[in-house]
Amino acid sequence: MSIQTPEWVKHAVFYQIFPDRFARTQRHIDHPEMAVLFEPWDSPPTLSGYKGGDLWGIAEKLDYLKDLGISALYLTPIFQSTCNHRYHTHDYYQVDPLLGGNEAFQDLLEAAYSRHIRVVLDGVFNHASRGFFYFNDILENGPHSPWLEWFKVTSWPLSAYDGAMPANYTSWVNNRALPQFNHDNPAVREYIMRIGEYWIRQGIDGWRLDVPFEVQVPGFWQEFRDRIKAINPEAYIVGEIWTPAQQWLDGTQFDAVMNYPFTGPTMAFAAGDRVAIEHAESPEYYPYPALDAAGYRAKMENLLSLYDWEIQLAQLNLLSSHDVARALTVMGDDQKSLELAVLLQMTFPGAPCVYYGDEVGLDGGLDPDCRKVFPAEDQWNKSLLEHHQALIGIRNQYAALRIGDYRPFITVDHLYGFQRQKADESLIVLVNTGEKEMHIDLADYEESAQSTYQVLYGPIKITQAETQIAIPSRSGGILLQLASA
Numbered sequence: 001m002s003i004q005t006p007e008w009v010k011h012a013v014f015y016q017i018f019p020d021r022f023a024r025t026q027r028h029i030d031h032p033e034m035a036v037l038f039e040p041w042d043s044p045p046t047l048s049g050y051k052g053g054d055l056w057g058i059a060e061k062l063d064y065l066k067d068l069g070i071s072a073l074y075l076t077p078i079f080q081s082t083c084n085h086r087y088h089t090h091d092y093y094q095v096d097p098l099l100g101g102n103e104a105f106q107d108l109l110e111a112a113y114s115r116h117i118r119v120v121l122d123g124v125f126n127h128a129s130r131g132f133f134y135f136n137d138i139l140e141n142g143p144h145s146p147w148l149e150w151f152k153v154t155s156w157p158l159s160a161y162d163g164a165m166p167a168n169y170t171s172w173v174n175n176r177a178l179p180q181f182n183h184d185n186p187a188v189r190e191y192i193m194r195i196g197e198y199w200i201r202q203g204i205d206g207w208r209l210d211v212p213f214e215v216q217v218p219g220f221w222q223e224f225r226d227r228i229k230a231i232n233p234e235a236y237i238v239g240e241i242w243t244p245a246q247q248w249l250d251g252t253q254f255d256a257v258m259n260y261p262f263t264g265p266t267m268a269f270a271a272g273d274r275v276a277i278e279h280a281e282s283p284e285y286y287p288y289p290a291l292d293a294a295g296y297r298a299k300m301e302n303l304l305s306l307y308d309w310e311i312q313l314a315q316l317n318l319l320s321s322h323d324v325a326r327a328l329t330v331m332g333d334d335q336k337s338l339e340l341a342v343l344l345q346m347t348f349p350g351a352p353c354v355y356y357g358d359e360v361g362l363d364g365g366l367d368p369d370c371r372k373v374f375p376a377e378d379q380w381n382k383s384l385l386e387h388h389q390a391l392i393g394i395r396n397q398y399a400a401l402r403i404g405d406y407r408p409f410i411t412v413d414h415l416y417g418f419q420r421q422k423a424d425e426s427l428i429v430l431v432n433t434g435e436k437e438m439h440i441d442l443a444d445y446e447e448s449a450q451s452t453y454q455v456l457y458g459p460i461k462i463t464q465a466e467t468q469i470a471i472p473s474r475s476g477g478i479l480l481q482l483a484s485a
Contacts, residue, residue, distance in 0.1 A: 003251035005314035006206070006234045008118065011402050012072040013346075013392050014353035015065055018322050019075055019099055020050055020084045021373045022356050023057030033097040045368040050084050053373070055095070055104035059111040068385075069392030072118040074208055074353065076322055078105065081129065085322065085371070087122075087210065088129035088177055092195045109203050118205040120236055125192045126214040127171065127178040130160050135179050149185050172214065183217040193227050200228055206236030208316075209254070213241060221253040238316050242284055249307045256314040259350060260285040261303050263318055269296035269416070270341040270433055271331035279325035279365050287330055293416040293433075297408045304349070304406065313403055315350030319358065322371055326355070326364040333363060336474045339387050340431055343458075343476050346391040347420060347429045349406050359388040394456055394478060400425040409447045410440065415471060419447045419481075428453070430460055430469065431476035443467040454480040 024041070038052035045051070055078065065073075077086035080094045095105045112119050128135055134147040139160055152170035159165035160176055172178040181188050196207060207228070212221060228235050239248055241257040248254045267275065267287035280287045291299065304312060319327040319341055331337035338358075345352045356362075357374050361381030364370040395401045400422040410417030414434030420427050428447075432438050442453070443465075452466045458477015461470045471477070 001251055003308045003310045005255040005310050006236050008205075008234060009072075009236050009255065009351050010313040011396075011399075012118065012351045013070055013395065014072045014074050014120075014316065014351055015068075015070040016074045016318070016321060016353055016355045017058060017076070018053075018085070018356065018371050019055065019058065019078055020053045020086075021045065021371055022053045023061050023374060024052050025054050025056035025100070026060060027056055029056075029100075031097070031100070034100065036098070041373050045371050045373070047368050048084070050098060051373055052098065054098065054100045055108045056100050059104075059108045062111055062115055062117060066115050066117065068354075068359065068389055069396055070117065070354070071396075072120060072205070072351070073112065074120045074316075075122060077122045077124055077210075079124075082131055087124050088131070089124050090129055090131040091133070093198065106202075113203070118236075119203075120206040120208055120238070121199060121204050122210060123196065123207040124210045125181070125195070126211050127180045130177055130179065132179070150182055150188050151179050152182050172211065180214070183215050183220060189217070189220065189223075193224060196224055196228055197231055200231045200235055205232075205234075206238065206255075208258075209237065209239045212239045212248070212254070221248070225253055236314070238314075244306055246306060249311050251308065251311075256311060256316055256350070258321070258353075259303075259315040259317045262300075262315070262345075262348065262350070263287070263324075265291060265296055265299035265303075266341050266344050267319065267327060267331055267337070269293070270344065270431075271334060271337035272414075272433060274332035274334050274337055275330060276332050279330050282366060283324045285324065292414050293411040296416055297411050300348075300406075301408065309349075312349045316353050317345055317348055317350040318353040318355065319345055320355035320370070322355070323367070324370065325366050326362060326370050327358060328361065329363045329365055329370075335361070335381070335384060337433075338384070340433055340474070340476055342388060342391060343429070343431060343478075346395045347401055347418075347427075347478065349403075352392075352395070354388065360385050390457055398425060398427060398480075400427050407447055409445050412438065412440065414438075415440070421481075426451075426481035427456070428479040428481055429476070430458075430471050430479070432471040432473060435473050437473055438471045439463070439468065440471075441465070441468050452482045454482060456480050 039049040078095050079089050080091040080096045081088045095102045134150050138145040155168040167176040170180045237254050238256045239254040242260045245257045264286040269291040272290040275288050328338050361384045364372050400420045404420040404422035408418040415432045415438040417430045456478040459472050459475050460477035
């Protein structure tokens with residue numbers, strides 16, 4: 001079987017947005033349901049409070065994102081819910097009123113598409129919420145509810161709120177706020193399939209699937225893929241799988257996964273022993289122990305051996321997300337470490353994904369601290385923003401960085417070098433995470449012999465001869481490999 005993934009994803013740079021925290025609209029809103037009190041925008045985030053970010057606010061920031069080089073958005077859940085993260089879905093066909101409802105979403109879609117920016121939504125199809133109508137009917141009517149078979153109830157009366165009582169229905173990680181669907185029920189299965197289809201028809205470009213490993217009904221995700229791709233063959237289906245994901249990436253289910261096996265080692269190499277373990281030991285993505293160049297190369301080569309190359313080019317490569325502490329904080333608030341990690345991210349096969357605010361130096365520990373509001377411009381780290389903008393621009397300019405072969409060929413202490421090549425276009429990326437300046441002669445390596453070079457980015461220098469390169473400590477850069485001398 002020939003595996004195919006969406007062509008546009010291979011060339012995309014994603015930006016992940018937590019809608020409640022990104023931007024409040026500046027327009028006048030005549031929506032009573034949005035005329036409510038919110039937490040102060042700049043106060044620390046809480047688990048239950050709302051900041052009032054909305055979809056019109058995102059639309060108003062699209063020119064900023066376009067200038068950054070972003071070509072795709074991944075929005076965490078936007079459907080009606082009673083929590084700020086909206087993973088407690090009440091209605092899969094209604095955008096949350098605090099976000100502006102379906103009207104605001106259509107406005108956002110139109111604004112994004114006019115700028116050639118794609119939109120991927122978060123699909124929470126493993127569980128719903130106590131407020132989801134069909135489960136709420138069970139709460140109200142008990143064993144008389146017509147939707148009993150949509151969930152897995154073990155005894156009566158239901159204990160939906162009293163933590164002193166056993167939770168007597170199946171819920172995600174035993175969180176009684178998140179009743180789990182009975183996916184064996186054909187009606188439930190069809191209901192979820194139609195949700196997926198509906199929003200693709202509305203114009204979205206794909207689904208990020210929340211905890212899809214929990215849905216273990218044979219053939220479920222195969223059918224989901226078939227039905228989504230029947231509407232839009234270029235729709236992107238990316239699963240939240242934290243570990244090696246061969247069983248889901250066989251070409252019949254997901255196009256890609258959130259590539260945490262890239263995230264952890266990249267930070268372990270970029271930051272070394274600067275990693276703040278207290279921010280990293282809970283989620284299982286392992287940005288520790290520290291790696292040298294050889295150790296990092298081994299991790300990346302193993303990762304690249306797991307899946308078909310077509311899958312690799314569609315992977316969602318992230319450094320931060322709403323589920324982990326922000327990369328800057330994980331790496332000991334060391335800007336150089338983040339800069340090196342971003343250099344590796346923007347030059348690796350797959351689609352890079354920037355978590356909102358990382359590009360301007362937003363920090364944050366574990367939830368809820370990793371979900372702070374996007375800061376005002378006078379609080380931006382401008383040098384970090386310029387670093388992101390430059391690297392995204394180079395990635396967007398050179399096809400070799402997006403779909404070219406990936407060939408590591410330099411591992412000297414903490415100096416890692418690799419080539420990205422497609423046809424006549426070849427670039428060399430050099431990353432020195434160590435404390436001393438490194439000197440190499442590229443003529444010593446087969447991948448780069450008999451070539452001359454141009455520095456595209458970074459403080460690296462071409463010294464006396466045209467192949468002798470100096471890479472300062474804690475830095476890196478990109479070389480364009482010119483025609484043979």
